Amino acid sequence: MNTAPFRRSRTALAALSLGGAFLATSTAQAQQQTFHLDRLEVPGAPDDGVVVFRPQVRDDALLYGQLGLGLSVDPLRMGNITNGAVQRASPGNVITDQLSTYLSAGVEFLNRFTFGVTFPAAWVEGGNQPSPTANQFVAQSAITTFSTTGPAIGDTRLDFRGVVWRSPDQAWAFGAELGVFIPTGSSANFGGDGSASWLPMVDGEWTPPRLPLPLTFVANMGIHFRPDNAINDPAGVHGVAQGLGVGNEWRWAVGALMPIGQRFRVGATIFGQTGLQNDSTVGNTIFTSQNTPIEWNAEGRMKLPLPGFERLFVGGSLGTRLTDGYGGPDLRVVVLAGSYWSIEDKTPPSPERKIRESIHESLKDTDGDGIPDDVDACPTVPEDHKEPDPSDGCPAPVDRDHDGIPDNLDKCPDVPQGKAGLNGCPDADKDGIPDAQDACPKEPGEPDPDPKKNGCPKHIRLEGSNVRVMQQVHFQTASATILPDSFPMLTEIAQLLAANPDIKQMRIEGHTDNRGGADYNLDLSKRRAASVRTWLSEHGVDAGRMQSEGYGLTLPVASNESEEGRAQNRRVEFKILDSGNGPGGR
Numbered sequence: 001m002n003t004a005p006f007r008r009s010r011t012a013l014a015a016l017s018l019g020g021a022f023l024a025t026s027t028a029q030a031q032q033q034t035f036h037l038d039r040l041e042v043p044g045a046p047d048d049g050v051v052v053f054r055p056q057v058r059d060d061a062l063l064y065g066q067l068g069l070g071l072s073v074d075p076l077r078m079g080n081i082t083n084g085a086v087q088r089a090s091p092g093n094v095i096t097d098q099l100s101t102y103l104s105a106g107v108e109f110l111n112r113f114t115f116g117v118t119f120p121a122a123w124v125e126g127g128n129q130p131s132p133t134a135n136q137f138v139a140q141s142a143i144t145t146f147s148t149t150g151p152a153i154g155d156t157r158l159d160f161r162g163v164v165w166r167s168p169d170q171a172w173a174f175g176a177e178l179g180v181f182i183p184t185g186s187s188a189n190f191g192g193d194g195s196a197s198w199l200p201m202v203d204g205e206w207t208p209p210r211l212p213l214p215l216t217f218v219a220n221m222g223i224h225f226r227p228d229n230a231i232n233d234p235a236g237v238h239g240v241a242q243g244l245g246v247g248n249e250w251r252w253a254v255g256a257l258m259p260i261g262q263r264f265r266v267g268a269t270i271f272g273q274t275g276l277q278n279d280s281t282v283g284n285t286i287f288t289s290q291n292t293p294i295e296w297n298a299e300g301r302m303k304l305p306l307p308g309f310e311r312l313f314v315g316g317s318l319g320t321r322l323t324d325g326y327g328g329p330d331l332r333v334v335v336l337a338g339s340y341w342s343i344e345d346k347t348p349p350s351p352e353r354k355i356r357e358s359i360h361e362s363l364k365d366t367d368g369d370g371i372p373d374d375v376d377a378c379p380t381v382p383e384d385h386k387e388p389d390p391s392d393g394c395p396a397p398v399d400r401d402h403d404g405i406p407d408n409l410d411k412c413p414d415v416p417q418g419k420a421g422l423n424g425c426p427d428a429d430k431d432g433i434p435d436a437q438d439a440c441p442k443e444p445g446e447p448d449p450d451p452k453k454n455g456c457p458k459h460i461r462l463e464g465s466n467v468r469v470m471q472q473v474h475f476q477t478a479s480a481t482i483l484p485d486s487f488p489m490l491t492e493i494a495q496l497l498a499a500n501p502d503i504k505q506m507r508i509e510g511h512t513d514n515r516g517g518a519d520y521n522l523d524l525s526k527r528r529a530a531s532v533r534t535w536l537s538e539h540g541v542d543a544g545r546m547q548s549e550g551y552g553l554t555l556p557v558a559s560n561e562s563e564e565g566r567a568q569n570r571r572v573e574f575k576i577l578d579s580g581n582g583p584g585g586r
Helices: 004-028 138-143 484-499 518-538 563-569
Strands: 062-076 095-109 113-127 156-166 172-182 197-206 216-224 229-231 244-246 249-260 264-275 294-303 312-321 331-342 460-463 466-469 505-511 546-550 571-578
Touching: 095 331, 294 331, 460 484, 466 484, 484 518, 505 518, 518 546, 518 571
Parallel strands: 505 546
Antiparallel strands: 062 095, 062 331, 095 113, 113 156, 156 172, 172 197, 197 216, 216 249, 229 244, 249 264, 264 294, 294 312, 312 331, 460 466, 466 571, 505 571
16 A cells, blocks of 8 residues: 555644744744844044944034944853753854944034934854754744854944033043934844834033042943844743744943043943843843953054144954854954044135136237337336336336336335235234234234224234233143143134244243142143143244143142142233244343
8 A cells, every 4th residue: 555645644743733833923023033242332433432322513513434344253142042951052152153244434513412323233153053953843943944044234323412411621521322223224134123213312421529539430321222122932932932033122331431641541431231121922031141341451543653644543443252142253353544524615616717718800009119009008108128127018007116116016115015914014913914003013913993902913912022812722631632622712822923933932931820839730730721722832932942841739820729739720822932032032
């Protein structure tokens, strides 16, 4: 008797049963087998860390771009996806390595808002497929079939960020943001989550004013509302909870950043997450070892010392996992490069000149000087063929003060303009305002309807051997980094030195209040004075004309018992040592 038909029928029934089990399990779990594995969300803005988002926005509106390259070793281990002893003993880990790029770009504007886009992708990925075992139900081995090779394209992240509050001294700042994940990622090899998700988050930072080092502490916290995805059977649909489920998660990061001089910054961060669900789809994810990855990283950044490329920076980080949660690699290395560009047109180009061509149609010469009327600048007045132009058709103009400017154009026809003049009038500081109308003839300034202020700078005054500043140089708290609101005043200092070459030597003196130790304040005042000298040198002042010195808290000009007095004592002074008439002379 032929039993083949019955065997085929039993095989078909078994296949239908297995298919039904697979569909039931898939329905109970999620639409796809994998999820976005990489737990690093690179921020990308110029002041951010490799991990932490900072509530900082530059004063001027700017565009920024950053490219990061990251290597993760063993980010998904066998123990992350199954409790089965045989599968956990499978050779190798599920994902052994990912070589990824993090491409970020965005815009900062209004000194408060940031919009950014980040596109992650693991272009190289390797791993091992878990081995199916006989002591586990067959449907599970079907569900654990997924790709472990790249490229694994990630979900594109849109960041909407804003600074909510800053303290007056800039020591505190708080911000809020919303990250929106667009499902551009691959769904079969741990690239993307398969559908859109969003991450609302709050940011904060604090720069303590009394620390001996300029440390800034940063913290991020948010909830990532993610789609449910699962591998194997984390909810125990088949009676025993196996595998890994992911869904909504609480994310956090804390770190510290410290600038070193004008070009370097170092920092360290601890960041992690845990699940927020316990249901029939993903199982229990709340503070379980599989769903609670925690990592640490150390990072550094440097601005490149290239003329014209001062806003180009490079950096990198190194870190490992602290717990066994999924996505936390045994080793994570990131290198990055970025830059930013101002989008405010502060020096718009001049209008393009219009050029006209004339065609000579006649050789008529009314004044008989041998130059045709249509090229004769003075067609009715004979040319005397004298300098400065013996062939323009006009006689040489009268110049009573012999300064090279004809009387008809000379605003001061009887006073030679000298080497630094304007329309025939002396202009010693070359600010475009003649000395006769300039209230500050040796200090470059701007026009002003008030005769007492006309031609005077807005932020400084030259008083004997001192340069009195109307606005102090402002620095980051406990740092020698000059804040941008001081640049206009320092620009006037540079213009003053450029207009007065007889100032041979100037000393820049740094002073502090009495908060902190004497040694710390002395060092801080020296670094701040040197930072101002460096800024002026980078903006055209010969470094040989300047000295810098710091005196710490030893020379107060007001009482340190009040905040007002301490503010007066935190100052930078400019002393003229040699003005060409001997030390301190005028």
